[in-house]
Each structure stands twice: as C-alpha cells, then as structure tokens.
Amino acid sequence: MLEKRNPIAVGEAVQRVMAYAFSAKTERVALQEAYGRFLAEDIAADQDVPAFDRSPYDGYAIRSIDSATASAEQPVTFKVVGEIGAGYTYDEMVEEQQAVRIMTGAMIPQGCDAVVMLELTQMFEIDDQAYMSIKRSFEAGTNISYKGEDVQKGAILLEKGQYINPGVVALLATFGYEQVPVVRKPIVGVIATGSELLEPNEPLQPGKIRNSNAYMIMAQIERAGATAKYFGKLSDDLDICIQAVKQALQQVDILITTGGVSVGDYDYLPAIYEAIGAEVLFNKVAMRPGSVTTVAARNGQLLFGLSGNPSACYVGFELFTRPIIRTAGHHPQPHLRREQAILGADFKKPNPFTRFVRATVFYENGQLVAVPSGFDKSSAVSSLGGANALIVLPGGSRGYEKGRQVVVLLVEDMQGSEWPWDKIEKSYKL
Amino acid sequence: MLEKRNPIAVGEAVQRVMAYAFSAKTERVALQEAYGRFLAEDIAADQDVPAFDRSPYDGYAIRSIDSATASAEQPVTFKVVGEIGAGYTYDEMVEEQQAVRIMTGAMIPQGCDAVVMLELTQMFEIDDQAYMSIKRSFEAGTNISYKGEDVQKGAILLEKGQYINPGVVALLATFGYEQVPVVRKPIVGVIATGSELLEPNEPLQPGKIRNSNAYMIMAQIERAGATAKYFGKLSDDLDICIQAVKQALQQVDILITTGGVSVGDYDYLPAIYEAIGAEVLFNKVAMRPGSVTTVAARNGQLLFGLSGNPSACYVGFELFTRPIIRTAGHHPQPHLRREQAILGADFKKPNPFTRFVRATVFYENGQLVAVPSGFDKSSAVSSLGGANALIVLPGGSRGYEKGRQVVVLLVEDMQGSEWPWDKIEKSYKL
Numbered sequence: 001m002l003e004k005r006n007p008i009a010v011g012e013a014v015q016r017v018m019a020y021a022f023s024a025k026t027e028r029v030a031l032q033e034a035y036g037r038f039l040a041e042d043i044a045a046d047q048d049v050p051a052f053d054r055s056p057y058d059g060y061a062i063r064s065i066d067s068a069t070a071s072a073e074q075p076v077t078f079k080v081v082g083e084i085g086a087g088y089t090y091d092e093m094v095e096e097q098q099a100v101r102i103m104t105g106a107m108i109p110q111g112c113d114a115v116v117m118l119e120l121t122q123m124f125e126i127d128d129q130a131y132m133s134i135k136r137s138f139e140a141g142t143n144i145s146y147k148g149e150d151v152q153k154g155a156i157l158l159e160k161g162q163y164i165n166p167g168v169v170a171l172l173a174t175f176g177y178e179q180v181p182v183v184r185k186p187i188v189g190v191i192a193t194g195s196e197l198l199e200p201n202e203p204l205q206p207g208k209i210r211n212s213n214a215y216m217i218m219a220q221i222e223r224a225g226a227t228a229k230y231f232g233k234l235s236d237d238l239d240i241c242i243q244a245v246k247q248a249l250q251q252v253d254i255l256i257t258t259g260g261v262s263v264g265d266y267d268y269l270p271a272i273y274e275a276i277g278a279e280v281l282f283n284k285v286a287m288r289p290g291s292v293t294t295v296a297a298r299n300g301q302l303l304f305g306l307s308g309n310p311s312a313c314y315v316g317f318e319l320f321t322r323p324i325i326r327t328a329g330h331h332p333q334p335h336l337r338r339e340q341a342i343l344g345a346d347f348k349k350p351n352p353f354t355r356f357v358r359a360t361v362f363y364e365n366g367q368l369v370a371v372p373s374g375f376d377k378s379s380a381v382s383s384l385g386g387a388n389a390l391i392v393l394p395g396g397s398r399g400y401e402k403g404r405q406v407v408v409l410l411v412e413d414m415q416g417s418e419w420p421w422d423k424i425e426k427s428y429k430l
Numbered sequence: 431m432l433e434k435r436n437p438i439a440v441g442e443a444v445q446r447v448m449a450y451a452f453s454a455k456t457e458r459v460a461l462q463e464a465y466g467r468f469l470a471e472d473i474a475a476d477q478d479v480p481a482f483d484r485s486p487y488d489g490y491a492i493r494s495i496d497s498a499t500a501s502a503e504q505p506v507t508f509k510v511v512g513e514i515g516a517g518y519t520y521d522e523m524v525e526e527q528q529a530v531r532i533m534t535g536a537m538i539p540q541g542c543d544a545v546v547m548l549e550l551t552q553m554f555e556i557d558d559q560a561y562m563s564i565k566r567s568f569e570a571g572t573n574i575s576y577k578g579e580d581v582q583k584g585a586i587l588l589e590k591g592q593y594i595n596p597g598v599v600a601l602l603a604t605f606g607y608e609q610v611p612v613v614r615k616p617i618v619g620v621i622a623t624g625s626e627l628l629e630p631n632e633p634l635q636p637g638k639i640r641n642s643n644a645y646m647i648m649a650q651i652e653r654a655g656a657t658a659k660y661f662g663k664l665s666d667d668l669d670i671c672i673q674a675v676k677q678a679l680q681q682v683d684i685l686i687t688t689g690g691v692s693v694g695d696y697d698y699l700p701a702i703y704e705a706i707g708a709e710v711l712f713n714k715v716a717m718r719p720g721s722v723t724t725v726a727a728r729n730g731q732l733l734f735g736l737s738g739n740p741s742a743c744y745v746g747f748e749l750f751t752r753p754i755i756r757t758a759g760h761h762p763q764p765h766l767r768r769e770q771a772i773l774g775a776d777f778k779k780p781n782p783f784t785r786f787v788r789a790t791v792f793y794e795n796g797q798l799v800a801v802p803s804g805f806d807k808s809s810a811v812s813s814l815g816g817a818n819a820l821i822v823l824p825g826g827s828r829g830y831e832k833g834r835q836v837v838v839l840l841v842e843d844m845q846g847s848e849w850p851w852d853k854i855e856k857s858y859k860l
Contacts, residue, residue, distance in 0.1 A: 031630055032660070035649035047634055058692070087626025089637040104692065105626055105738075107637040158815060165842065166653060167788075167815045170646035170740060174639075178631040196517025196535055200461055201608040204477055207519040207537040209604075216600035219465035223596060230462070262488070262534065308535075310600060340796035358597075362845075366770035366798040366835075385588055385597045405796075412595065414842065415792075 005284035007291065010319065010354060011421030014335070016281040017295050017320050020302050022253070024328040025184040031172055034164050037182040038225055038329040043158040046175045048148035053108040056145050060099040060121055060132055061090075061112035064140040072135045075122070080130035084109065099132055108144055115143035161330035163414040183329040185227040188321070189252035190214050191244065193234040193260035193268065194308055213258040213313045217306070220317045223412075224325040226254075234260070234268070241268055242275045249276075249301060253328070256321060259308025261294045269294060269305045278303055286395075287354045290316045315356045315390060318411055326416060333416035336390070336409035338424060343391070343406045344371035348399035354428075355395065358387035361408055370408045388412045394428035435714035437721065440749065440784060441851030444765070446711040447725050447750050450732050452683070454758040455614040461602055464594050467612035468655055468759040473588040476605045478578035483538040486575050490529040490551055490562055491542035497567040505552070510560035514539065529562055538574055545573035591760035593844040613759040615657040618751070619682035620644050621675065623664040623690035623698065624738055643688040643743045647736070650747045653842075654755040656684075664690070664698070671698055672705045679706075679731060683758070686751060689738025691724045699724060699735045708733055716825075717784045720746045745786045745820060748841055756846060763846035766820070766839035768854060773821070773836045774801035778829035784858075785825065788817035791838055800838045818842045824858035 008016075026040035055061065062078060070076035078099035084090045086105035094100055094111035102108070102115060121132045151157065157171055164172075164182070172180055197211040198204065211233065218228035231248050234241045234257070248255055260269040261283070273280055278298035283305075285293050290312035294305035302324060306316040318336055326334035341361055349355075358373045373387045392407040393400060400406070407424050438446075456470035485491065492508060500506035508529035514520045516535035524530055524541035532538070532545060551562045581587065587601055594602075594612070602610055627641040628634065641663065648658035661678050664671045664687070678685055690699040691713070703710055708728035713735075715723050720742035724735035732754060736746040748766055756764035771791055779785075788803045803817045822837040823830060830836070837854050 031645055032648060032658075035652050051634060051639065052636060084637075085625055087624065087638050105624075105639065162815070164649075165815075165818075166646045166649035166744070167817050169649040170642040170744075171815050173630045173642035173645040176630050176634075176640060178629075194517065194535075195515055199608075200603045200606050204481055204606075206482060207514075208517050209481065209535065210606060212600040212603035215461055215603040216596045218462060219594075219596035219599040222465050228462075314596070314600075339793045342796065363769045363798055366772065368793060368796040368798075385592070385595075385601050387597050388595075412844065 007284040007286040007353075008282050009425070010285055010287050011425055013282050013285045013293075013295070014320060014323065014421060017302065017324060018327070020297050020300060021324055021327040022300075023330065024186050024253075026181050027184040028179040029182050031169065031178055031180055034172065034180040034182060035166065035169055037164050037180075038331065039158055039160050039162045039164060039168075039181065040183045040330065041160050041181040042156050043172065043175065043177065045151045045153050045155045045157055048153045049151040049174065050145050050147055050149060053147050054145050055102045055104060055106055055108060055115045055143060057115060057117045057143055058104050059102060059115045059117040059143065061094065061102045061109055061115050062099045062138070063094060063096065063112055064114040064138050064142065066097050067114070067116075067134060067137040070134050070137050075133040075135045077131050077133040080123075080132055082109070113140040113144070114138045117143065161332055165414075183225070185225060186253040186325055186328045187229055187251070188221045188226045188325070189229045189231055189248045189255040190217050190221070191231045191234055191248060191255065191257045193241075193257055195236055197233055197259075199233075213306075213308065213310055216310065216314060217256055217258060217317055220314070220322070221256075221325070224322045225329050226325045238268055238271060238275075242272055245272050245303075246276055249298065249303075254302050254304065254321065254324060256304045256306060256317070258306050258313050261292045261305040261307060273303070273305075287315075287356060288351055289356070290319075291353065293320065295320060311358060314358070318390065318409070319356070331416060333418050335417045335420050336411060337413045337415050338417045338420035339368055339408050339410060341368040341370040341389075341391075341406055341408045343400055343402055343404045344369040346399070346402050347372050347391075347393065350398045351393070351395050353395040355393040356409075357391040357393060359389045359391045359408065360386050361389040361410065368408070370406060392424055392428070437714040437716040437783075438712050439855070440715055440717050441855055443712050443715045443723075443725070444750060444753065444851060447732065447754060448757070450727050450730060451754055451757040452730075453760065454616050454683075456611050457614040458609040459612050461599065461608055461610055464602065464610040464612060465596065465599055467594050467610075468761065469588055469590050469592045469594060469598075469611065470613045470760065471590050471611040472586050473602065473605065473607065475581045475583050475585045475587055478583045479581040479604065480575050480577055480579060483577050484575050485532045485534060485536055485538060485545045485573060487545060487547045487573055488534050489532060489545045489547045489573065491524065491532045491539055491545050492529045492568070493524060493526065493542055494544040494568050494570040494572065496527050497544070497546075497564060500564050500567050502565045505563040505565045507561055507563040510562055512539070543570040543574070544568045547573065591762055595844075613655070615655060616683040616755055616758045617659055617681070618651045618656045618755070619659050619661055619678045619685040620647050620651070621661045621664055621678060621685065621687045623687055625666055627663055627689075629663075643736075643738065643740055646740065646744060647686055647688060647747055650744070650752070651686075651755070654752045655759050656755045668698055668701060668705075672702055675702050675733075676706055679728065679733075684732050684734065684751065684754060686734045686736060686747070688736050688743050691722045691735040691737060703733070703735075717745075717786060718781055719786070721783065723750065725750060741788060744788070748820065748839070749786070761846060763848050765847045765850050766841060767843045767845050768847045768850035769798055769838050769840060771798040771800040771821075771836055771838045773830055773832055773834045774799040776829070776832050777802050777821075777823065780828045781823070781825055783825040785823040786839075787821040787823060789819045789821045789838065790816050791819040791840065798838070800836060822854055822858070
C-alpha cells in the first residue's frame with residue numbers, strides 16, 4: 001500500500017483546482033437580509049444624488065443678486081415668504097427681496113440660487129410679517145448641493161462580487177434596491193471519515209477522539225460565503241462509502257471529505273475516487289501540514305479530500321476550497337489576502353517543505369506582526385482558537401528568527417488577493 | 431428654538447454612555463449554529479488532549495528496551511502480533527520482541543513505550559506470521575503523544591466574550607460542546623424620523639430622499655452582534671411619536687432613532703425625551719460629523735439619538751452604540767480597534783473639531799495606510815461603500831498632508847480595543 005506520490009508546488013495545486021471554478025446563481029433577497037452576502041450584479045444609480053438641488057444647512061434661500069449691496073453698515077432686508085421642511089417643497093417662484101426659510105436637506109425653491117446660514121441672519125417681525133436681514137453679499141451657488149453632485153443617474157456604484165457591508169446597504173437603500181440581487185450560496189457537502197471519530201454528543205471511548213474537523217470546516221464554509229451540508233461519517237465498508245459519496249455529490253456543488261487520504265491501510269478515498277470515476281488532480285502537495293491533500297473532479301464537480309489532521313484540514317480548506325467558493329460569488333480576489341509581516345517570535349522548527357503556520361497577526365505602531373499560535377504540532381487543536389492568519393514559511397532551513405519579514409495570509413478577511421502565489425514564490429524563491 | 435448646547439469631548443461622551451452598560455442573557459445553541467456568535471461562559475476542557483497516549487505516525491509500537499542492541503549490522507526482529515487502526519485498541523499486553531502495527535492517532539498498546547515509523551522498518555513473513563526488523567535502537571518515549579500533552583482536563587480553553595470563529599468551533603467539538611452557551615443577542619430597535627424620508631420601495635418624489643440610515647444601522651447592529659428590530663418612520667405628530675417611542679422601548683434592549691436631534695423646528699427628539707422622562711446624557715459632542723448626537727436614558731435603558739446625516743449616523747453608532755452591544759456580549763474590548771496608520775492622501779479640510787473620516791485602510795509592505803473614502807461631504811452616501819475604518823483627525827488645523835501618522839478605528843473587526851480614548855486624546859492632545 002505504500003503508493004509513491006509526487007508532490008507538486010502549492011501554487012500549481014491551486015491552479016489545477018481553479019481550472020474547475022464556476023459561477024453561482026443569483027437570487028433576490030429583501031434589503032434587510034442582504035447584509036453579509038455578496039452582490040450578484042453590478043448596481044447602478046436609479047437617480048441623481050442629490051435628486052434635486054438642496055440645502056446642506058438650515059437657513060434662508062435667497063436670490064444672490066438681491067444680496068449684492070449688503071454690508072455691515074447697510075444690511076439688506078428680505079421678506080420671509082415661506083418655510084420648507086426637509087421633504088416638503090415651496091411651489092411658488094421666489095421674487096425680488098424675498099427669502100424662504102429652509103431646513104437642512106430641503107429642496108431649493110424656484111428663483112433662488114444661494115442659501116444663507118441661519119447664524120448669519122437677523123430675524124424680526126413687523127405686523128406679523130417675518131423679515132430677515134444680512135450684512136454681507138453671497139455669490140450664486142453658495143450653500144447649494146446640486147442635483148447629481150454626488151452620484152449621477154446610471155453610474156455603476158458597486159460591482160458584482162462586492163461584499164455587502166453596512167455602507168453598501170446604505171447605498172442599496174438610497175437607490176431603491178428593496179430586493180437585492182445576491183449570490184446564491186454554493187452548497188458544500190462535508191463527509192467525515194475515520195473509525196476513531198465520535199460526534200460531539202457521544203461519550204468518550206478508549207482510543208477514540210471527537211470529530212472536530214467536520215464542525216470546523218462547516219464554520220469555514222460559512223465564513224467563506226457558502227452553505228454547509230453535513231452528511232455525517234463514512235462507514236468502514238468501501239461499497240457503502242462509494243454509494244454515500246455518489247449520493248452526496250448529487251445534492252451539493254462541492255464535496256469535502258476529511259481524513260482517509262493518507263497511504264495507510266484504512267484510507268479509502270483513493271479507492272472511492274477510482275470507483276466513481278473521479279480524476280485526481282493531485283494527491284501530494286509540497287507543503288506542511290496537509291501534504292496528502294487530494295483534490296479530484298468528476299463531471300466538472302470538485303471533491304476536496306482534506307487531511308484528517310485538524311491543522312492540515314484547516315489550511316487545505318483555506319488554500320484550495322475557499323477560492324472556489326469566492327469565485328462562485330464573482331469575487332475578483334478569491335484567494336486569502338497576502339501581506340508582509342514581521343515574525344513576532346522565533347519559529348525554530350526545521351522543515352524541508354513550505355510550512356503554513358497558524359498565527360495571530362496584530363499591528364504594532366501600524367506594522368503587521370505575526371506570532372505563531374503556540375507550538376504548531378499539527379494535531380494541536382488548542383492553538384487554532386486565536387488564529388487569524390497563516391504564516392508562510394519557506395522550506396529548507398533550520399527555522400526562523402523573530403524579526404524576519406514573512407508572508408502572511410489573512411483568514412478573517414473579506415478583501416482577499418488576486419493571485420498571491422507568484423509573489424509568495426518570488427518572495428521565498430520556492 | 432436656537433437652544434444653546436455645550437459640546438463635550440468624545441471620550442467623555444462614550445464614558446457617560448458606558449455607565450449604562452449591561453450584560454446580555456445566555457442561550458444555548460447547537461454547535462452547528464454557533465459560528466459567528468460570542469461565548470457566554472468560559473469553556474473548560476472536559477478531557478485531556480490527547481485523551482490517551484497515542485501515535486503521531488503510522489508504524490510499529492514496540493518496547494524500546496527490545497531495540498537496544500539493534501544496528502545496521504545486527505538488526506533486531508520483532509514478531510507482529512496485531513494491528514491497531516485509529517479508533518481501535520489492542521487489548522493484550524505486548525511482550526518481549528513483539529510489535530504491533532499502529533496507525534496515526536491510534537492508542538499505544540499496553541507494554542509499549544515507543545513507535546517506530548513505518549519507513550524505518552523492514553517487513554517480512556515466515557509461515558504466514560508477520561515480522562519486522564529495525565536497524566537502530568529507539569529511546570523510551572519516541573513518537574508518543576502523551577495523554578494531556580496538548581490540553582489538560584479542566585483547563586480553561588476559551589473565555590466568555592470570545593468570538594466564535596472556525597478554530598473555536600473545532601475546540602468546542604473536541605470537548606463535546608454539542609450545545610454551546612452563547613450570548614443572547616440584544617434587541618436594538620430602530621426608528622427613523624424625517625418627513626423627507628421615503629422607504630426603498632416607494633417611488634421618488636420632489637424634495638424627498640430614500641431612507642438609507644435605518645437600513646444601514648440595521649446592518650451595523652447585526653455586525654456588532656445584536657438583532658435589529660425596525661419600527662418604521664415616526665409620524666409628524668408629536669403625541670403619536672411619544673406613544674410610538676414608549677411602545678418601542680418595551681420591546682427592545684436599546685432604542686436608536688435617526689434624525690430629529692438637531693435644533694431645527696422639525697426636530698422632535700428633545701421634546702420626546704422630555705415627555706417620556708428620559709435623562710439626556712449629552713446632546714452635543716465636540717466632533718464632526720455627528721455633533722448633535724444625543725444619548726438619553728430612561729429607567730436604565732439607553733436611547734441613542736443619532737443624526738439624520740448618513741455619515742454622522744454611521745459614526746455615532748460605531749462610537750457610542752457598538753461598545754454597549756459588545757459589552758452586553760461580555761467582550762473585554764468593546765470599542766473600535768485603534769491603530770496607527772499613515773495618511774495615504776491629503777485631507778485638506780480645516781476643522782475646529784475632532785473629525786472622523788470614513789476611510790479605506792490597507793497594508794503596504796505590512797504598514798497600515800489609510801485613505802479617506804472620497805470627498806468627505808457628510809451627505810455623501812456614495813463614499814461609505816468601501817470604508818472599513820474611520821480616520822481620527824484632531825481639530826484646529828488647516829488640514830493634513832499625506833504621510834502623516836494618524837489614528838484609525840477599524841470597523842470590520844472582531845478584536846476591538848479596551849478603552850482607546852485616553853490614547854487617542856494623548857496622541858492628539860485633544
């Protein structure tokens with residue numbers, strides 16, 4: 001059973017997976033449900049903003065020409081002929097030496113071409129008629145926000161693939177998108193393998209461990225922007241496994257299995273791929289952890305065979321599965337965001353292969369620092385909790401010292417990178 | 431109506447709000463639903479990890495003493511008496527010169543104290559009995575992951591208030607938390623005010639604008655970790671408004687209104703606060719935008735009167751409401767994360783007050799750079815979409831030049847800051 005496998009570079013492996021990228025369908029959801037989704041279409045302005053000439057301040061709308069002679073010594077007086085609250089309009093033409101009291105956001109009345117702020121005016125009444133006077137002149141256009149000044153009707157405001165944050169929600173509301181075209185979340189199936197696995201509700205038994213990978217992966221799937229569907233644990237019987245995988249494939253866009261991809265006697269995945277006629281894109285990657293990560297395709301559908309080791313499973317999903325989910329959502333930067341950081345602690349473990357070390361990144365005076373999350377034993381689930389990045393460490397050395405420049409990949413991030421692998425390989429001459 | 435208001439410093443305003451902080455209740459959700467929530471209790475290990483001495487590799491479990499004389503010239507032979515897959519156990523005592531074939535993750539059989547990796551062994555059979563031989567000796571403890579090596583039973587793994595990311599989900603699964611104690615999301619009511627407001631499904635009318643703030647705030651509420659409840663738009667009739675606010679207060683933990691807090695003739699909120707007996711904590715803050723932000727309290731319940739101006743509304747929520755929501759969720763760092771950044775573009779607008787400028791932050795060679803999101807007109811909704819931070823610019827200058835060190839507050843972030851205001855005020859001598 002000691003099959004010989006040829007490791008390929010990480011970038012090459014990602015490239016082979018990306019050849020099977022697909023686009024998700026579009027669905028429409030109510031604006032209130034759109035937060036956290038991804039736009040499935042470009043969004044255009046259905047109106048100018050402002051939609052009309054409006055006042056940015058509380059004050060008086062006037063004809064600027066009437067203010068021309070105003071001075072401290074010779075104030076000019078206006079008759080106040082009306083008042084406009086925001087949302088109301090003044091429908092008559094404003095005439096010579098007339099002014100209209102106007103509130104912030106209200107529409108400039110016909111005839112007026114300037115707004116005088118309230119604090120620059122003097123108010124008084126004569127025989128129940130309101131007047132106001134000013135002590136300086138104002139140019140045409142003073143304190144007017146013009147129609148279309150911020151956004152012109154028809155302009156593309158947001159591009160498809162955009163993550164819908166609160167600011168995007170505000171834009172969608174402004175432009176009347178009561179229903180929002182969002183990316184239908186791809187459905188990603190999860191199957192666990194391993195006779196040693198207990199579900200979280202099962203009592204511990206000698207020799208067995210709880211299945212953490214399936215639940216972790218389901219959260220990663222959700223974070224990436226897809227919906228997880230859990231099929232439970234594979235049987236120990238190969239024929240039953242084959243049927244289970246076939247049936248799962250019919251219900252999902254992508255299928256992930258955890259475990260069973262090593263070369264041990266109990267690792268069924270290679271046999272399953274063969275039985276269902278899936279083409280193995282690769283089954284060995286020049287990286288740690290996760291060297292046995294396997295990806296196969298059957299009728300264009302991807303099967304991710306992630307390692308049963310928790311760290312390897314985590315890393316495998318983020319490097320290989322995440323960009324497929326983000327691409328399905330039209331995201332132009334589907335890969336993990338790549339940044340430079342300073343290594344914040346020694347990492348002395350020698351390793352012949354590129355290593356992805358779970359890490360916590362933070363800023364120190366605006367400079368990104370990455371600290372490996374505890375002792376990076378590939379089985380140590382305990383260090384995963386605080387991790388928000390992976391440090392990429394090139395292989396072939398005796399370890400790395402604090403202070404070194406390293407590449408990090410950010411996992412809690414909506415922005416992403418376009419294609420980080422060339423740059424990563426160049427940084428490290430992989 | 432030109433009431434005189436005394437502006438207070440931002441830090442002082444936040445402090446007055448935080449005096450009304452409260453803790454949310456706990457609820458239990460299935461592990462599969464826990465991603466994205468906050469832990470309501472400390473989480474302890476219910477078992478050692480590993481739960482038993484186990485093998486980190488595929489190989490053979492042996493008694494190390496039996497290998498003592500092994501060399502290339504004089505290999506030592508072991509009789510293979512059994513095989514253990516992960517999840518299974520070997521229940522007999524292993525005797526002198528016996529070995530057990532063992533898979534990654536399986537439990538070390540009784541009597542053994544070392545594992546020899548598969549690739550360091552030679553296998554052969556004699557009369558259908560399997561044997562293996564090795565060419566070197568192994569010390570006791572070689573390739574054994576000891577019980578409790580990673581985590582000891584009873585250890586606190588995660589503290590309450592922790593954001594539940596995929597790594598945390600893995601930990602919860604490992605330790606059998608099929609049901610997870612999470613923070614019950616506080617319910618935050620939203621009421622819009624303003625005669626000029628149309629809902630997103632209403633056709634445009636002269637002088638009117640669509641209500642974007644309420645939808646934006648609902649997304650901000652969700653991002654902060656609470657549930658939004660929308661009560662629609664307040665009537666123009668003061669008595670009806672008073673009843674509406676009273677009724678809303680009974681259904682929510684916190685109430686937010688947008689608009690109506692200026693000193694204009696149409697701004698009802700001050701009258702409503704008075705009518706319902708709410709104590710105004712402040713109604714003027716030395717900042718832009720959002721100087722009219724008002725917060726009141728009634729029977730310990732907070733009423734946030736955010737400005738009707740979209741930027742001011744956005745900023746007011748993030749500075750004042752978010753830390754109350756995060757504190758309700760036991761988060762030890764409830765405020766926006768404060769970082770140093772380099773100003774990535776000139777910001778030439780002079781201003782006597784501290785200004786919060788929506789911005790996009792990104793890294794350049796690991797250094798945080800902040801670029802103001804377009805022209806920061808306080809009405810310009812269009813610049814909000816890309817913003818992921820607020821640049822804090824101190825007042826009293828003629829503007830700022832590219833390259834200057836500035837303080838930024840990150841809005842798309844789960845980590846937060848403890849109490850940023852002293853440091854911000856110190857950075858800028860506010």
